[in-house]
Amino acid sequence: MSSNQEVVKRRWVVKIGSSLITNNGTGLDHAAISEWVRQLVGLREKGIEVVLVSSGAVAEGVARLGLKSRPRQVHLQQAAAAVGQMGLVQTYETRFQQFGVHTAQVLLTHDDLANRRRYLNARSTLTGLVDMGVVPVINENDTVATAELCFGDNDTLGALVANLLGADTLVILTDQRGLHREDPRAVPDAPLISEAMAADPALLKMAGGSGSLGRGGMRTKITAARLAARSGACTIIVNGRESDVLLRLVQGESIGTRLLPEKQPVAARKQWLAGQLKVKGSLTVDTGAERVLRESGRSLLPVGVIAVNGRFDRGEVVACVNESGQEVARGLVNYNSTEAGQLVRQPSRMIESLLGYAGDPEMIHRDNLVLNDH
Ligand SMILES: Nc1ncnc2c1ncn2[C@@H]1O[C@H](COP(=O)(O)OP(=O)(O)O)[C@@H](O)[C@H]1O
Numbered sequence: 001m002s003s004n005q006e007v008v009k010r011r012w013v014v015k016i017g018s019s020l021i022t023n024n025g026t027g028l029d030h031a032a033i034s035e036w037v038r039q040l041v042g043l044r045e046k047g048i049e050v051v052l053v054s055s056g057a058v059a060e061g062v063a064r065l066g067l068k069s070r071p072r073q074v075h076l077q078q079a080a081a082a083v084g085q086m087g088l089v090q091t092y093e094t095r096f097q098q099f100g101v102h103t104a105q106v107l108l109t110h111d112d113l114a115n116r117r118r119y120l121n122a123r124s125t126l127t128g129l130v131d132m133g134v135v136p137v138i139n140e141n142d143t144v145a146t147a148e149l150c151f152g153d154n155d156t157l158g159a160l161v162a163n164l165l166g167a168d169t170l171v172i173l174t175d176q177r178g179l180h181r182e183d184p185r186a187v188p189d190a191p192l193i194s195e196a197m198a199a200d201p202a203l204l205k206m207a208g209g210s211g212s213l214g215r216g217g218m219r220t221k222i223t224a225a226r227l228a229a230r231s232g233a234c235t236i237i238v239n240g241r242e243s244d245v246l247l248r249l250v251q252g253e254s255i256g257t258r259l260l261p262e263k264q265p266v267a268a269r270k271q272w273l274a275g276q277l278k279v280k281g282s283l284t285v286d287t288g289a290e291r292v293l294r295e296s297g298r299s300l301l302p303v304g305v306i307a308v309n310g311r312f313d314r315g316e317v318v319a320c321v322n323e324s325g326q327e328v329a330r331g332l333v334n335y336n337s338t339e340a341g342q343l344v345r346q347p348s349r350m351i352e353s354l355l356g357y358a359g360d361p362e363m364i365h366r367d368n369l370v371l372n373d374h
């Protein structure tokens with residue numbers, strides 16, 4: 001089923017942290033992974049689309065290479081990650097296969113999500129995988145990530161993937177029950193925060209760094225929750241060792257820390273789009289398309305575009321103007337200006353024969369479109 005259809009599907013991004021997935025810092029905890037896979041399959045059976053962000057490459061590489069501990073030099077850590085990533089995806093692949101579910105390895109860098117064109121490509125590919133019933137297993141592409149431009153921790157990556165896919169929930173599985181008022185490693189009886197607004201400034205004051213094998217600690221989890229809230233996702237930080245943790249969450253049990261977005265999903269996402277972006281060109285739309293955009297918030301299809309103005313690439317921001325030149329909306333365009341010119345007034349089924357490849361049916365997908373409210 002296409003994500004572009006109007007059916008509202010539940011989509012969860014589940015992040016499994018380094019501190020949880022390893023056996024005392026080296027190698028993977030295979031029994032625990034089997035447990036999470038069983039539960040992830042259970043979520044799918046309840047109609048939830050599942051995307052996994054998993055750490056563990058460095059830890060597994062350290063074990064496979066027979067190293068005593070995580071290397072200090074970055075290039076050796078990256079080498080260990082390259083070795084360990086093989087074992088990580090092999091483990092998920094084998095476990096999911098037992099349930100007849102396919103997995104796909106997706107390695108992303110910061111650049112992939114900052115660049116609009118690559119962002120859209122990543123989005124299309126991931127959406128395609130999810131639509132085909134595949135579970136993407138995502139990690140940072142440690143081999144090519146540079147110290148200045150890396151996610152570093154997978155909490156941030158998980159949040160950006162939640163933004164990318166418009167997930168309704170980001171579950172961060174870690175080695176604590178959730179966010180406590182103070183780091184429970186230092187203050188064992190510090191009370192648990194069960195629910196808060198993700199944007200609450202008090203949260204960051206409670207959160208400390210990583211006390212163990214992970215990279216970000218609670219701080220990056222709070223920041224991740226704020227990022228995820230931007231596209232309307234709720235973040236749940238919870239102990240991955242709790243029995244049936246994911247299945248209990250889906251039944252609505254209150255475990256862990258739930259960090260809520262302050263706005264409705266669509267409003268938050270569109271506010272972000274509206275606030276961030278500059279216009280590179282414009283598409284003139286006919287009166288029918290203008291009405292559809294204004295009244296039903298649907299995607300802009302090529303058939304409603306009557307002219308293309310300016311030069312732009314796929315993934316850049318363009319304005320949608322009416323025949324009097326008044327801006328109706330703006331959004332991230334799925335085609336560059338040359339291709340868009342070829343698609344003017346064309347039905348989407350003609351895209352493949354006109355461009356020579358099967359592109360997105362929309363000129364601008366509604367998720368990437370924000371109405372001009374003047
Ligand atoms: N206020 C807090 N509540 C809970 N844990 C905290 C807090 N402050 C810091 N931490 C630390 O964050 C750690 C979890 O983060 P991290 O080690 O990065 O794990 P992961 O690999 O799962 O991302 C905990 O083990 C804990 O020591």
Ligand SMILES: N[C@@H](CCC(=O)OP(=O)(O)O)C(=O)O
Pocket residue numbers: 016017018019054055056057058059081139140142152153154155213214215216217
């Ligand atoms: N990409 C790294 C994981 C980075 C990391 O440890 O992140 P986190 O689990 O958020 O503390 C790996 O697979 O080893």
